[in-house]
Amino acid sequence: MLRVTALALSCLAAGSAFAAESPTYGKQLEGFAYPYPLQHFDFQSQGQALQMGYMDVPAKGKANGHSVLLMHGKNFCAATWETTLDALSQAGYRVIAADQVGFCTSSKPAQYQYSFQQLADNTHALLAKLGVDKAIVVGHSTGGMLATRYALMYPQQVERLAMVNPIGLEDWKALGVPYRTVDQWYARELKLDAEGVRNYERITYYAGRWKPEYERWVQMLVGLNKGPGHEAVAWNSALIYDMIYTQPVVHEFKDLQMPTLLLIGDQDTTAIGSDIxxxxxxxxxxKYKELGPRVAKMMPQGELVTFEGLGHAPQIEAPGKFHHALIGWLKP
Structure with missing residues (x-):
């Protein structure tokens, strides 16, 4: 009964934004509109020809000579950075937002040894192809874990590091969260539907609130999963969840030498495996309200911005407030 009531309230809040049936998209999210021209980086990895989809947005205002690399989260894509792409380019930055292998507009290989090191290496190759030697790196959610690994692997090429509600501020395995096998994750991901995603995001990401504009991202995720790449999408998602659980970065935050900013919506409750x-x-x-201050102190040049009352995606919930904080920190 509670679930039904919650869904009814959620639907009422979003009004006509909820589609009776989710649209479906191709295996590499074909059919979903990105806010800027989508390009593809072709490369070889683990004996396979793969692609990474990306957007490369030039400065719209007076160019300041700096490039920003945006790294998306697990249930997000490069497209979900759309307002951040706008804000940073208007502020004079070149902005590159890439989809990692296994996600969104990128390849979904049948077999791939996922590691944050491998994804960082793929992304480093993309930046080399684009002629970007040094970048400001901004990672959200799982992208925060990847951004950490990238900064540890290429410290001389990361000017500054910003993480937006990164997961991995705690080591779930060490805290007692049980292990889920890849097969168990796969079975779970095959069942993905709009109602489940919407309810999870409303409760976990948005502190119980819902706005019609969030629905686009639900349909993006579900439409990809329900499309012709259904099994490949679910399989890669399972492999990625295994990577997230088994490869903590929290123990290495102390080794980040560049200026580092944590941007934390303090009502976030995201934790991998908390459901089991x-x-x-x-x-x-x-408990992001506690994790943010604790982790900021671990970083040699760590700073913290807390968004009171916001959840897992402050750049989506309150873009004006978020971009004011991020761009203010980036300015010399």
């Missing part, structure tokens, strides 16, 4: 953790363990997880 014991009630006692679950009660300790995903």
């Amino acid at each position: 953790a014991s009630p006692e363990v679950k009660a300790t997880l995903g």
